[in-house]
């Protein structure tokens with residue numbers, strides 16, 4: 001019996017750029033620890049340049065993964081990092097961090113990528129913030145697909161990226177067809193980035209996500225396509241999410257909102273630090289900024 005379930009997406013505006021929000025879904029707030037997925041582009045940077053000013057996060061890791069284009073990341077740890085296709089930016093917010101992301105000034109051509117969030121478990125979600133850039137990642141040649149291991153392991157190859165919870169993230173360039181081995185204790189989601197492949201016999205187009213319940217030992221993907229597979233052990237607890245914050249309770253979210261409103265009102269913050277950016281600081285939408 002197939003455990004495959006199709007999830008639709010919705011279009012949201014990031015500034016003037018439409019993106020497809022694939023996660024969260026009401027019926028699947030998390031897939032393993034993965035709690036958020038935005039698919040942006042492909043879009044010409046002339047009309048859809050990324051320009052997200054300093055904004056905060058708590059309790060999550062951001063995973064930025066590009067198929068085309070470049071993005072400059074700056075954060076309150078002092079990191080400044082250009083990310084290109086095939087490279088991974090992994091930022092762990094812990095108790096609090098702020099960052100900005102924008103297209104380089106001289107960008108031309110297409111931008112296409114994924115912004116993913118991973119909920120941090122209780123063991124690490126109050127820890128110090130951290131940032132990792134991985135310029136080199138393992139690539140596994142499965143018969144029928146080249147697979148980059150973003151996080152976790154596949155076929156004996158393990159990414160050096162930090163994991164706070166048992167999880168996996170894979171980018172597959174599928175030629176004609178491939179059988180992808182899966183960890184049966186994990187739940188998974190297959191995010192279609194281009195093409196319209198058949199996944200375990202069901203056609204899945206861009207903007208639609210295939211959810212695979214725990215128990216699957218493999219997924220069969222037929223048809224030329226680019227897909228990202230994310231998964232992990234079902235998460236330890238229901239999460240509470242508001243704007244850029246992931247927590248467990250309303251009180252924790254209110255604290256984070258209050259702390260960021262203080263930054264908007266007065267500048268400077270012990271919790272979130274300062275980000276060097278020419279872009280304006282982003283207030284939480286609809287949230288009072290009296291601080």
Ligand code: MN
Nearest residue numbers: 055057062099
């Ligand atoms: Mn962010």
